[in-house]
Amino acid sequence: MANDNLKNKVMTAKEAVERFIKPGTHIAFGGFTILRRPMTIAREIVRQGIKDLFVTMNGGTLVEEMLAGAGLIKWLETTYLGLEGGMPVAYAIRQAIESGEIELIEDYSNWSFAQRTLAGRLGLPFMPCLGDIGSDLIEYDTFKKGGLRGKREDGEFIHPGIPPKKYEIIDDPFEGFGLRPKRFKNGEDSCVNKTNAYRDGKIKSTKYTGKEGVKVALVPPLMPEVCVVRAQRVALDGTVRIEGLIGPDLDQSLCGRILIVECERICPPEELRAVPEHNQIAAHFVHAIVEQPFGAYPSAVPNYYDYDYSWFRNYVKEVNHQPKEKVREFWEKHVKETKDDWDYLYNKVGIKKLFSLRTDPKYHYNPNLDRFN
Amino acid sequence: MPVDINIKEYEEYLNKMGLEKEKYTYMELLAVATAREMPDEAFAFVGTGLPLLAAMLAQHTHAPNMTIILEAGTVGPKIEHIPVSVADPRACYQASTLSTLVDAFGTLAARGYCTLGVLGAAECDKYGNLNSTAIGSYWPKGVSETGKGPDVRLTGSGGANSIASLADKIIAMMVHEKRRLPEKVQYLTTPAGLRGPKGETRYDYGLFRGGDLVVVTDLCKMKPDPETGILYLYEIYPGVDPEYVRQNTGFDLDISRCKVMEPPTAEELMILRMKVDPDRIYLGRKPKRKE
Amino acid sequence: MQRLMNYIWLLNACANSLLEPNILLKEALEKTDNFTRELKGLKEEEKECLVKEIENVISYLRENRNYMESLEERLKRALFTLQEG
Numbered sequence: 001m002a003n004d005n006l007k008n009k010v011m012t013a014k015e016a017v018e019r020f021i022k023p024g025t026h027i028a029f030g031g032f033t034i035l036r037r038p039m040t041i042a043r044e045i046v047r048q049g050i051k052d053l054f055v056t057m058n059g060g061t062l063v064e065e066m067l068a069g070a071g072l073i074k075w076l077e078t079t080y081l082g083l084e085g086g087m088p089v090a091y092a093i094r095q096a097i098e099s100g101e102i103e104l105i106e107d108y109s110n111w112s113f114a115q116r117t118l119a120g121r122l123g124l125p126f127m128p129c130l131g132d133i134g135s136d137l138i139e140y141d142t143f144k145k146g147g148l149r150g151k152r153e154d155g156e157f158i159h160p161g162i163p164p165k166k167y168e169i170i171d172d173p174f175e176g177f178g179l180r181p182k183r184f185k186n187g188e189d190s191c192v193n194k195t196n197a198y199r200d201g202k203i204k205s206t207k208y209t210g211k212e213g214v215k216v217a218l219v220p221p222l223m224p225e226v227c228v229v230r231a232q233r234v235a236l237d238g239t240v241r242i243e244g245l246i247g248p249d250l251d252q253s254l255c256g257r258i259l260i261v262e263c264e265r266i267c268p269p270e271e272l273r274a275v276p277e278h279n280q281i282a283a284h285f286v287h288a289i290v291e292q293p294f295g296a297y298p299s300a301v302p303n304y305y306d307y308d309y310s311w312f313r314n315y316v317k318e319v320n321h322q323p324k325e326k327v328r329e330f331w332e333k334h335v336k337e338t339k340d341d342w343d344y345l346y347n348k349v350g351i352k353k354l355f356s357l358r359t360d361p362k363y364h365y366n367p368n369l370d371r372f373n
Numbered sequence: 374m375p376v377d378i379n380i381k382e383y384e385e386y387l388n389k390m391g392l393e394k395e396k397y398t399y400m401e402l403l404a405v406a407t408a409r410e411m412p413d414e415a416f417a418f419v420g421t422g423l424p425l426l427a428a429m430l431a432q433h434t435h436a437p438n439m440t441i442i443l444e445a446g447t448v449g450p451k452i453e454h455i456p457v458s459v460a461d462p463r464a465c466y467q468a469s470t471l472s473t474l475v476d477a478f479g480t481l482a483a484r485g486y487c488t489l490g491v492l493g494a495a496e497c498d499k500y501g502n503l504n505s506t507a508i509g510s511y512w513p514k515g516v517s518e519t520g521k522g523p524d525v526r527l528t529g530s531g532g533a534n535s536i537a538s539l540a541d542k543i544i545a546m547m548v549h550e551k552r553r554l555p556e557k558v559q560y561l562t563t564p565a566g567l568r569g570p571k572g573e574t575r576y577d578y579g580l581f582r583g584g585d586l587v588v589v590t591d592l593c594k595m596k597p598d599p600e601t602g603i604l605y606l607y608e609i610y611p612g613v614d615p616e617y618v619r620q621n622t623g624f625d626l627d628i629s630r631c632k633v634m635e636p637p638t639a640e641e642l643m644i645l646r647m648k649v650d651p652d653r654i655y656l657g658r659k660p661k662r663k664e
Numbered sequence: 665m666q667r668l669m670n671y672i673w674l675l676n677a678c679a680n681s682l683l684e685p686n687i688l689l690k691e692a693l694e695k696t697d698n699f700t701r702e703l704k705g706l707k708e709e710e711k712e713c714l715v716k717e718i719e720n721v722i723s724y725l726r727e728n729r730n731y732m733e734s735l736e737e738r739l740k741r742a743l744f745t746l747q748e749g
Contacts, residue, residue: 031460032445032458032459032460032474033458033459033460033461034457034458034460034461035445035458035460035461035462058474059445059460059474075515078529079529079530079531079532080528080529080530080531080532081526081527081528081529082528082531084421084457084458084461088528089526089527089528093526094525094526097513097522097523097526098521098522098523098524098525098526099514099521099522100513100514100515100520100521100522102513102514102522103513103514103515104513104515104516105513105526107506107529107530108530109530109531109532109533109534109535110444110474110478110530110531110532110535111474111478111479111482111532111534111535111538111539112535114473114474114475114478114479115475115478115479117475118475130483130538130539130580130581131478131534131535131537131538131539132534132535132538133538133578133579133580134538134561134564134568134575134578134579134580135530135534135561135562135563135564136506136511136560136561136562137530137534137562139561140511140512140560142512142513142515142516145512145516146515146516169579176581179581180483180484180485181485189485191484191485191486192414192415192416192485192486192488193485193486193487193488193539193540193541193582194488194541195541195581195582195583195584195585196581196582197576197580197581197582197584198581202576203576203577203579203581205576205577205578205579207577207578207579208578208579214579214581215578215579215580244462244465244471245445245446245447245460245462245465245471245472246446246471246472246473247445247446247460247473247474248473248474249473250473250475251473251474251475268691270687271684271687271688271691274683274684274687275683275684300461300462302462302465306462307461309457351709351710351713352709352712352713355713355716355717358717358720359462361724363453363462363463363466364462364465364466365454365461365462365463365466367453367454371457372652372654
């Protein structure tokens with residue numbers, strides 16, 4: 001029957017992790033800081049102890065902090081390691097990098113990284129970026145130093161998730177035609193930026209290429225093995241509707257091989273297909289649907305529940321400045337003692353706490369939430 | 374600057390919080406100092422915390438036409454409750470559009486709607502280069518010669534480099550300590566100022582925007598010299614000794630041209646306290662400087 | 665006529681905006697009896713949470729219904745004006 005066919009994408013977090021996430025998997029987690037983090041899958045990864053992960057993130061760090069705290073990250077591609085809520089730099093990640101437990105870390109900026117995910121999503125060989133040039137992001141190429149960039153004897157890339165170059169800097173073949181502000185026929189540009197140093201003749205840049213020209217950094221696509229994202233609703237057929245801010249999630253969900261979507265509620269396809277332009281990800285892109293209400297806890301899901309700031313404050317209290325064993329212990333106790341996410345949410349967090357985070361339709365968050373006491 | 378604050382309510386608030394009309398706290402000073410650097414009609418990329426407070430204060434005072442942009446993809450929100458992150462749903466309230474990071478940096482910033490960026494920095498050198506990546510060394514253990522990772526790993530660029538590459542003007546905020554203001558940063562995360570001497574400037578490297586910088590610290594404001602690009606002491610806060618500032622700067626700081634900033638006005642303080650952060654989530658924080 | 669179009673399109677937006685609520689409400693209606701039947705053996709705090717949820721939804725429905733009823737009333741007057749004059 002048609003519906004049986006549809007149901008085969010639906011699975012438990014346990015099944016999704018067992019099927020798609022192995023040690024060493026190149027994996028991207030969606031959401032951004034305290035917004036819509038796919039914690040159900042992340043907690044299940046900790047529960048199953050899947051190690052040596054190659055984690056990539058455009059908006060850390062709640063998920064990544066947990067994985068680092070549990071000792072599961074080997075390589076990291078990142079833009080930002082802050083943890084909102086009292087840790088300017090996420091402690092477990094910092095500890096793992098400084099001690100060397102995370103062996104390799106490749107830095108990008110938010111824009112160049114976003115362009116990478118865009119290239120991945122659009123199926124294009126690269127995307128341009130006008131940032132990162134003039135900085136040490138270009139000069140320090142960790143994967144290159146680690147001998148991971150390039151092709152093997154048999155012609156395959158050394159690692160399918162690592163492009164042969166970090167950046168390629170070119171001279172714009174269109175000689176800066178597209179840079180804003182530019183002069184139009186009937187007047188000056190309408191945009192508000194006022195500086196365009198190529199126009200003022202300020203720039204005669206010969207760096208990187210050795211020739212005079214308009215410098216543009218090309219970035220290769222981000223192409224993880226697995227992308228995980230959390231949406232409010234997913235239809236039985238896989239159609240995804242994200243509500244509120246999307247952040248990295250359109251681009252970062254579609255750039256990889258496998259997409260796992262966690263959701264608050266699986267709904268009938270007709271519900272979402274009635275207004276298809278409000279849907280962001282088409283059904284065929286989704287390989288696994290995991291329904292887990294409240295599963296993004298302690299992060300926020302607009303229109304459903306707010307973030308739990310007290311969780312973050314408590315995390316700082318328990319973990320900040322602690323030795324590695326204590327940090328590991330925190331995360332093991334946090335998750336491993338539970339048998340699945342509902343066990344964690346119901347027994348460790350509690351129904352009362354979860355429902356206290358419920359949102360107001362007008363605000364999309366809980367305006368009466370006392371976050372700081 | 375018409376403002377609809379009930380005077381009696383304000384006086385009760387002052388009593389309750391133990392504040393006075395004209396006396397300002399450390400964070401209030403920083404918020405006001407930063408807000409004053411934000412032009413009207415700016416399209417400002419700000420992060421949460423002090424930068425956002427300053428932007429909201431500016432909107433309520435001299436910059437009612439400023440548009441706030443948050444790098445996660447939010448344009449022009451009308452914030453009612455203080456957010457803790459750029460992706461906090463509170464920071465999305467009543468926005469004009471909500472979308473993606475690609476949009477924020479592309480459709481807005483690169484497209485020409487990023488006149489101002491407000492960044493935090495761990496280190497800043499004399500050419501206005503910011504380091505928010507690593508101190509001591511950069512290479513992670515897998516490739517370092519030391520067998521360990523970096524001495525101190527920081528957040529990384531986040532949106533800082535991207536914003537500094539695309540904004541006309543940058544406000545960089547930091548604590549004024551000698552170790553944080555070296556001659557040269559150990560890792561150049563973000564070229565926020567001229568970047569270097571002739572041949573090594575941001576323009577020499579092909580950055581087509583920016584160069585206008587003000588570094589706002591808890592002691593003073595510094596700006597790059599229009600000729601050399603080297604930061605000099607531009608404005609000092611009331612009661613601060615320029616010589617003290619120079620001693621707490623790692624590079625040789627020219628203090629000969631500084632002016633004294635006008636202290637926060639009673640009106641600025643009232644708006645900050647009653648409209649921007651009445652719960653004093655950020656305003657109530659203590660100074661990072663150890664005296 | 666031209667002056668009236670903005671309002672007509674506003675009514676159009678109202679009508680269009682009812683599509684999704686109607687789909688959801690219909691689905692909720694279909695499932696409510698089943699839900700009520702399963703409300704057994706709950707702990708006190710679980711009951712409290714659910715009571716609050718349902719009371720909230722009822723108040724939002726009521727607010728919406730008030731708007732709908734008032735609008736229907738006013739529109740009837742517009743109809744009357746159109747059909748009389």
